Amino acid sequence: MKPKLSIVKIGGNVIENKTELSKFLAVFSKIEGQKVLVHGGGKLATELGKKLGIESQLVGGRRITDAQSLDLITMVYGGLVNKKIVAELQANNCNAIGLSGADANTIQAHKRPVKDVDFGYVGDVDSVNAITISRLLEANLTPVFCAITHDQNGQLFNTNADTIASEIAIGMSEFYETTLNYCFEKKGVLKDVNDEDSVIKHINTTSYKTLLTQKVIADGMLPKLENCFNALNRNVHQVCIGNISMLAPESNLFTTITL
Numbered sequence: 001m002k003p004k005l006s007i008v009k010i011g012g013n014v015i016e017n018k019t020e021l022s023k024f025l026a027v028f029s030k031i032e033g034q035k036v037l038v039h040g041g042g043k044l045a046t047e048l049g050k051k052l053g054i055e056s057q058l059v060g061g062r063r064i065t066d067a068q069s070l071d072l073i074t075m076v077y078g079g080l081v082n083k084k085i086v087a088e089l090q091a092n093n094c095n096a097i098g099l100s101g102a103d104a105n106t107i108q109a110h111k112r113p114v115k116d117v118d119f120g121y122v123g124d125v126d127s128v129n130a131i132t133i134s135r136l137l138e139a140n141l142t143p144v145f146c147a148i149t150h151d152q153n154g155q156l157f158n159t160n161a162d163t164i165a166s167e168i169a170i171g172m173s174e175f176y177e178t179t180l181n182y183c184f185e186k187k188g189v190l191k192d193v194n195d196e197d198s199v200i201k202h203i204n205t206t207s208y209k210t211l212l213t214q215k216v217i218a219d220g221m222l223p224k225l226e227n228c229f230n231a232l233n234r235n236v237h238q239v240c241i242g243n244i245s246m247l248a249p250e251s252n253l254f255t256t257i258t259l
């Protein structure tokens, strides 16, 4: 039997709220067994970009990333956000190690091909180095990944954090029974985005298509659900979307995704 591994992705709105982030990191630290954290930080990058005169443009939940934006996101995701999270996990007795996909060559990617849109320095993942990540886990370290990948030719890429989380979950499924939790500020995927109590408890391939047609799923929820189904189609054991309380073993108010 494969050992269990929890991969948790934490979203931008939680990262921006110091109190919520601290709550989340305390809960994450207490997850039993081996775990990996993936964080975004898109909202913070947009805000800091504004102050620096760097305009942000998102298409289908993904950021168009020119050279200046790539520098910005490298500083924000790989520096500020990643190191703050690592330090706070250390304060919670979780032996975290901060990584981008370039570190220890953990995630290789190539430039997203130009179809209708040229996303610039946005990377689509080619492979995840599951052996290296396993070695970190075996050394009782908790990897904390930011949303940056590389091409092994010195080029960094901005990669959607939801995609990084699903690709890590897929890659690690070779050695582990993986659970992928998308943790954000809402209780789950909502039927009405303005009604916190309209959580859709189960989504499968058929209901997903209907929700897309009804435009219930929009903005950042689009890449999140695309990634959920990609993960399930490629051997990830369990995929859920919800808020911090989803990580408590007794919780049952969140969205479970199945094929």
Ligand SMILES: Nc1ncnc2c1ncn2[C@@H]1O[C@H](COP(=O)(O)OP(=O)(O)O)[C@@H](O)[C@H]1O
Pocket: 010, 011, 012, 013, 040, 041, 042, 061, 162, 183, 184, 185, 186, 188, 189, 190, 191, 192, 193, 216, 217, 218, 219, 220, 221, 224
């Ligand atoms: N059906 C839906 N249920 C919940 N959130 C939705 C839905 N459709 C769109 N959203 C929006 O998607 C956002 C989450 O995407 P995003 O901001 O990219 O989150 P994250 O930073 O966690 O990846 C929510 O804050 C919400 O505004």
Ligand SMILES: CC(=O)N[C@@H](CCC(=O)OP(=O)(O)O)C(=O)O
Pocket: 010, 011, 012, 013, 039, 040, 041, 042, 043, 045, 061, 062, 063, 073, 122, 147, 158, 159, 160, 161, 162, 220
């Ligand atoms: C290519 C792309 O869109 N990258 C994302 C990476 C960060 C991210 O995904 O952050 P959240 O999870 O907080 O949205 C971006 O720059 O916004």
